[in-house]
Amino acid sequence: NAGVMQNPRHLVRRRGQEARLRCSPMKGHSHVYWYRQLPEEGLKFMVYLQKENIIDESGMPKERFSAEFPKEGPSILRIQQVVRGDSAAYFCASSPRQRQETQYFGPGTRLLVL
Amino acid sequence: EDKVVQSPLSLVVHEGDTVTLNCSYEVTNFRSLLWYKQEKKAPTFLFMLTSSGIEKKSGRLSSILDKKELSSILNITATQTGDSAIYLCAANTGNQFYFGTGTSLTVIP
Numbered sequence: 001n002a003g004v005m006q007n008p009r010h011l012v013r014r015r016g017q018e019a020r021l022r023c024s025p026m027k028g029h030s031h032v033y034w035y036r037q038l039p040e041e042g043l044k045f046m047v048y049l050q051k052e053n054i055i056d057e058s059g060m061p062k063e064r065f066s067a068e069f070p071k072e073g074p075s076i077l078r079i080q081q082v083v084r085g086d087s088a089a090y091f092c093a094s095s096p097r098q099r100q101e102t103q104y105f106g107p108g109t110r111l112l113v114l
Numbered sequence: 115e116d117k118v119v120q121s122p123l124s125l126v127v128h129e130g131d132t133v134t135l136n137c138s139y140e141v142t143n144f145r146s147l148l149w150y151k152q153e154k155k156a157p158t159f160l161f162m163l164t165s166s167g168i169e170k171k172s173g174r175l176s177s178i179l180d181k182k183e184l185s186s187i188l189n190i191t192a193t194q195t196g197d198s199a200i201y202l203c204a205a206n207t208g209n210q211f212y213f214g215t216g217t218s219l220t221v222i223p
Contacts, residue, residue, distance in 0.1 A: 042215035056209040105156035
């Protein structure tokens with residue numbers, strides 16, 4: 001039973017480019033959470049999605065960031081016009097049902113903006 | 115503002131020592147408190163606590179929640195070098211999980 005998959009594991013972008021981060025939840029899980037971890041800081045909640053729905057995006061920056069979780073395929077976290085401050089590790093976690101409190105984390109995508 | 119605070123920020127101990135990690139939370143609509151261990155990759159789940167005063171144990175690790183004090187502790191007895199990691203706690207409010215910055219534990223042989 002494969003765990004949560006994230007790709008790419010490492011992503012390098014120049015300022016102004018777009019970054020697309022993918023997360024495939026565990027089999028049978030329909031809820032996905034995205035977190036950002038800046039150096040020396042804890043995990044910060046960004047967005048909580050269910051298939052085809054954004055449930056809570058209160059942790060997402062208002063501009064340049066968007067997330068989706070389509071009916072088919074992985075969840076995507078998209079960052080447009082990246083800036084150096086976007087450099088961080090981005091983790092996604094999945095859970096099998098709404099309000100299931102045990103999340104399973106993916107290995108993370110480490111984004112470096114040059 | 116909802117927040118979770120962990121202490122100490124870092125800890126260095128010798129193998130065999132016992133350590134206590136602290137987590138305090140101030141969140142609305144608290145549902146549960148979770149502990150994770152993070153090595154050089156994704157956090158791995160340790161415990162979920164919902165009831166006050168009931169200790170959860172897994173081997174040398176144990177944890178307990180105090181809802182009156184809005185806090186939790188994670189104990190590790192007879193530490194080993196493999197326990198070296200960042201230990202994160204998170205408060206769940208339903209839709210969101212608020213994480214602390216973690217306690218970095220280093221166990222020296």
